[in-house]
Amino acid sequence: MREFIVEADGGSRGNPGPAGYGSVVIDAATGETLAEAAEYIGVTTNNVAEYRGLVAGLRAAHGLDPTAKVHVRMDSKLVVEQMSGRWKIKHPDMKPLAAEAARILPASQVTYEWIPREQNKHADRLANEAMDAGKRGERWVASASTAELDAADAHAAGRSAAARPAVLEPPGPSGPPGDATAGAARARAAMAGGRGAVGGGVTAGGPWAVTGGGVTAGGRRAVTGGGAVADGRAAVIGGGVDADGRGTAAADVSSSAELPPLAAASSSNAPSSRRGAAESLGGGAAKADADADVRGEAGPDAVAAGSSRADLPSGASSASSASSASSSRRGAAESPGGDGAGKAGADARAAQVVASPGWGTADMGAPATFVLLRHGETPLTPQKRFSGSGGSDPSLSDIGREQAERVAAALARRGTVQDIVASPLARTRETAAAVAARLGLEVTVEDGLRETDFGAWEGLTFGEVRERFPDDLNKWLADPEAEPTGGGESFAATAIRIAATRDRLVAAYAGRTVLLVTHVTPIKTFVRLALGAPPESLFRMELSAASLSAVAYYSDGNASVRLLNDTSHLR
Numbered sequence: 072m073r074e075f076i077v078e079a080d081g082g083s084r085g086n087p088g089p090a091g092y093g094s095v096v097i098d099a100a101t102g103e104t105l106a107e108a109a110e111y112i113g114v115t116t117n118n119v120a121e122y123r124g125l126v127a128g129l130r131a132a133h134g135l136d137p138t139a140k141v142h143v144r145m146d147s148k149l150v151v152e153q154m155s156g157r158w159k160i161k162h163p164d165m166k167p168l169a170a171e172a173a174r175i176l177p178a179s180q181v182t183y184e185w186i187p188r189e190q191n192k193h194a195d196r197l198a199n200e201a202m203d204a205g206k207r208g209e210r211w212v213a214s215a216s217t218a219e220l221d222a223a224d225a226h227a228a229g230r231s232a233a234a235r236p237a238v239l240e241p242p243g244p245s246g247p248p249g250d251a252t253a254g255a256a257r258a259r260a261a262m263a264g265g266r267g268a269v270g271g272g273v274t275a276g277g278p279w280a281v282t283g284g285g286v287t288a289g290g291r292r293a294v295t296g297g298g299a300v301a302d303g304r305a306a307v308i309g310g311g312v313d314a315d316g317r318g319t320a321a322a323d324v325s326s327s328a329e330l331p332p333l334a335a336a337s338s339s340n341a342p343s344s345r346r347g348a349a350e351s352l353g354g355g356a357a358k359a360d361a362d363a364d365v366r367g368e369a370g371p372d373a374v375a376a377g378s379s380r381a382d383l384p385s386g387a388s389s390a391s392s393a394s395s396a397s398s399s400r401r402g403a404a405e406s407p408g409g410d411g412a413g414k415a416g417a418d419a420r421a422a423q424v425v426a427s428p429g430w431g432t433a434d435m436g437a438p439a440t441f442v443l444l445r446h447g448e449t450p451l452t453p454q455k456r457f458s459g460s461g462g463s464d465p466s467l468s469d470i471g472r473e474q475a476e477r478v479a480a481a482l483a484r485r486g487t488v489q490d491i492v493a494s495p496l497a498r499t500r501e502t503a504a505a506v507a508a509r510l511g512l513e514v515t516v517e518d519g520l521r522e523t524d525f526g527a528w529e530g531l532t533f534g535e536v537r538e539r540f541p542d543d544l545n546k547w548l549a550d551p552e553a554e555p556t557g558g559g560e561s562f563a564a565t566a567i568r569i570a571a572t573r574d575r576l577v578a579a580y581a582g583r584t585v586l587l588v589t590h591v592t593p594i595k596t597f598v599r600l601a602l603g604a605p606p607e608s609l610f611r612m613e614l615s616a617a618s619l620s621a622v623a624y625y626s627d628g629n630a631s632v633r634l635l636n637d638t639s640h641l642r
Contacts, residue, residue, distance in 0.1 A: 073139040074099035077128035080146065080194035081120025084202060085603055086551070087567055089113070090120040091205060093197020093218065094128030096135060099142065106131040107213055109197040111205025115164075116563055118552050121147040122168035124194065125154070129175040141181045146188040146195075149552050155183045158546070161554055162564065192222035437582040438623035438631070441573075442488060443594045444478060444586055446502040447471030448616040455532055459592075460496060460521040461559060462529030467501045474617035474641060475505035481640035482586065483509040490580060493588040494520040502617070503588040514588075519572030522590035526559025551606035562592070562606055569596040577624045597622055601630035617641060 079094035090113065096106040108127040112120060125143065132141045145151055152158040153169060160169050188195065196218035201211040448471035451458045458465065467475060482488055492515045493503035503514045528536045536544050536556075546553040551562040576585065587597075595609045601622045602608070614620070614636050621634035 073136050075105070075132045075135065075139050075141045077125075077132055077141055077143045078145070078191055078194045079121070079124035079128040079143065080191050080198050081117060081122070081124040082195070082198045082202065083115060083117045083120050085114075085600065086563070086606060087114055087116045087570055088603070089202055089205060090115045090117070091198045091201030091211075092120045092124030092127060093194045093199075093201060094124045094131065095193050095197065095219075096128060096131045104193075104219055105135055107197060107216060107218070109201040109211040109213075109216070109218075111201045111211065113205075116552075116567070118147070118149055118162075118563065119164050119168065120198070121145065121150050122165060122172065124198065125150060126168060126172050126175070128194075129172055129181070133175050137176070139180070141176060143181060143183045144186045144191065145183070146186055146191045148185050149550050151183045151185040161558065162552060162561065165552070192225050193218055196221050436626050438625045439577045439580050439582060440487075440584040440621060440623045440633075441576070441597065442482075442584060442586045442634075443597055443620040443622065444502065444506070444588045445591060445594055445614050445616060445618050445620075446494075446496075446498040446588060447474035447478075449498050451530070452616055456530055457525040457528045457532075457536070457555075459523045459525040459529055459559070459590075461524035461526060464497050466497045471498070471616065472501070472505070475502040477640050478502075478617050478619065479506040479509040482506055487584045488512070488586045489583045490585045491515065491588065492517045492520065492576065492585055494518075494522065494590060494593070496521055496590070499588045499590065503586075506586060506588070517572060517576070517587075519568055519575070520587060520589040520593055523562070523565045523592045524555075524560040526555035527557030528555045528559065548610075562596075562609060565592055566596050566600065566606070569593050570600060573597065573600070573624075581626070594620055598632055598635065601632050612636075615641075 076097040076099050077094060078097065079092070081090065081092035083090035089111070091109065091111045093109040094107070095104055097103065098105055108124075108131050110123070110127070112123055125145065128143070129141065132139060143151075143154070149158070153160045153165070154172060160166050197211075197216065200216055200218055204211045447467050449458065449465040450468050451465055452468070452471070488506075488510060489512075491503055491507050491510070491512050493499045495516050495518055499520070500514070500516070506512075507514045527540070531539070540556045543553075543556040547555060547561075551566070554561045554564075576587070591614050592609070594614055595612050598604075598612065598620060599606070599608050612635070615638050617638065617640075619634060619637040619640070621632075623631045623633055625631075
C-alpha cells in the first residue's frame with residue numbers, strides 16, 4: 072500500500088482578511104513532491120483557510136491513489152486536534168469543512184500530526200503565493216510556483232545559520248493585512264528607500280513607513296498612530312517616545328490585571344525602560360516574575376491584559392493618551408493656573424486632531440471616526456471578574472456613574488461627537504445615556520457591539536477559572552478559535568461579528584464622528600483589525616473603565632488608530 076504525506080496550511084492577512092491555502096502531497100518513501108494545490112479564497116479567517124488547505128490536500132492524495140495511507144502534517148493545532156477527535160468542533164464555519172475532510176478518505180487511512188511552522192514552509196509558501204495572486208486579481212498557477220524551491224532554500228539556510236550567531240533584522244513589508252490592505256500601494260511607494268511617510272508623518276533613513284503620524288529618524292520600524300522613535304528597533308504604537316530604545320513605548324497601564332501566558336511572554340522581552348515609563352504614568356507595570364495571582368486575575372470584562380498593577384484603588388486607574396496631541400493637551404495648550412477656557416480649547420484642538428487623522432480630507436474626504444468608549448465600572452469590575460454578554464448584565468456602580476458623568480463632560484467640551492451608538496447591555500446603555508443627556512443626542516442600540524459571551528466563566532475570576540477549567544482555559548489562551556467552557560463565544564467569532572458591525576457603521580456614518588459605547592473585547596478588536604495585528608494582541612492592550620480610544624476609517628478602506636485608553640478626563 073502506498074503512503075503519502077500531506078502538508079497543508081492556510082493564512083489570512085487580517086484574520087479575517089484576504090486568505091489563501093496551500094497543500095502538497097509527498098511520497099513517503101522517496102520524499103518526492105507528487106502534487107501541489109493552492110487557491111486564493113477571498114476574505115475569511117486563518118482557521119477556515121487551514122481547513123480548506125486540508126481538504127485540498129486530501130483530495131489531491133485521493134486522486135493519486137484512493138487506497139493509500141495518508142499522514143497529514145500541519146502547524147494548526149486546532150485542525151489537528153479536531154480532526155483527530157480530541158477536540159470538539161463547535162464553530163459553525165468549521166463543522167462543514169471538517170465533515171468534508173473526513174469524507175474524502177476512510178478514517179482508518181488517515182493520521183494527523185502537529186508540526187512547528189518552520190517544518191511546514193512548502194505549504195506556507197504555496198498559501199502566500201495564492202494570496203499574492205489573489206491580490207493581483209489572478210489565479211495561482213502551479214507552473215509558476217517557486218514554493219518548493221523557496222522552502223528548500225529556507226531549510227538549507229536555517230541549517231547553516233544554526234552555527235552562526237543570530238542577527239535580528241526586521242522583515243521586509245509583505246503588504247499590510249486586514250483593514251490596512253486598502254492603500255497599500257501608497258504605503259509601499261512611501262516606504263521605498265526609507266523616504267516616505269504615510270498619514271502625515273516623517274521618516275528619515277529608516278526602511279519602514281510611518282503610519283498615521285509621528286516621526287522616525289534612522290529607525291528600523293514603523294511609528295503607528297503618533298509618537299516618535301529615534302534610532303529604535305521597534306515600533307512606537309499609540310504614542311510615546313522611545314529614543315535609542317529596543318522596545319515599544321507603553322501607551323498606558325491601569326488597575327486591570329493581565330492574563331499571564333501570552334501577556335507575560337510579551338512583557339518578558341520588554342526593556343526595563345518600558346516598565347519605568349509606564350510606572351511614571353501612575354499605572355505601574357507587572358514584572359514577568361510577579362506573583363501569579365496578581366498576573367492571573369481576569370480584568371474587567373475579562374479580557375484586560377498588558378501591564379498591570381493590582382493595588383490601585385477603584386476608579387484610580389491611570390492612563391495616558393495615545394494621541395499625538397496628548398502633550399499639547401496636557402501642557403502648553405492649557406493656560407497658566409488651570410484656566411477653564413484654556414482646558415476647553417486644548418480639548419477642542421485635541422479632538423480636532425482625532426477627528427481629522429491620517430492623510431486628511433483633501434485626499435479621501437472626511438473619515439468615519441469611531442470614538443470608542445468603554446463603559447464605566449460595575450460591581451464586578453474591581454473584583455476582576457469575567458463579565459460578558461452571557462452573565463448577569465450588571466448595572467453601573469456609583470463609581471461607574473461618576474465616571475460616566477466625567478466622560479460626558481469631557482466629550483461635551485470637545486464638541487465633536489455627532490451620533491451615539493451603544494451595546495445593548497445595561498452598563499453601556501447607562502454610560503451612553505449620561506453622555507447623550509449632556510450632548511442632546513439620541514442613543515442608537517447596536518447588538519453587534521455587545522461583549523463576548525464567556526459561557527460558564529461569567530462571574531468568575533481568572534484564578535477561579537484556572538482552578539475549575541484549566542484545560543479549557545489553556546486552549547482559550549492559545550487559540551482564538553477556542554471557546555470558553557459551556558459554549559461561549561471565541562475571540563475569532565467576536566472578530567467576525569465586530570468586522571461586520573464596523574462595516575455597517577462605517578457605511579451608515581460616513582464622514583461623521585460617532586461615539587460607540589461598548590466593552591473591552593469589542594474595542595480591542597476594532598483596534599486589532601485596524602492595525603492588522605494578530606489575535607494574541609488582544610492580550611497586550613490595556614483598557615480602563617470609561618476610557619476613550621479612536622479609530623478613523625477612510626473612503627478607500629484604510630484605517631488609522633488615533634487614540635488608545637485615554638482616561639485623562641477621570642483625573
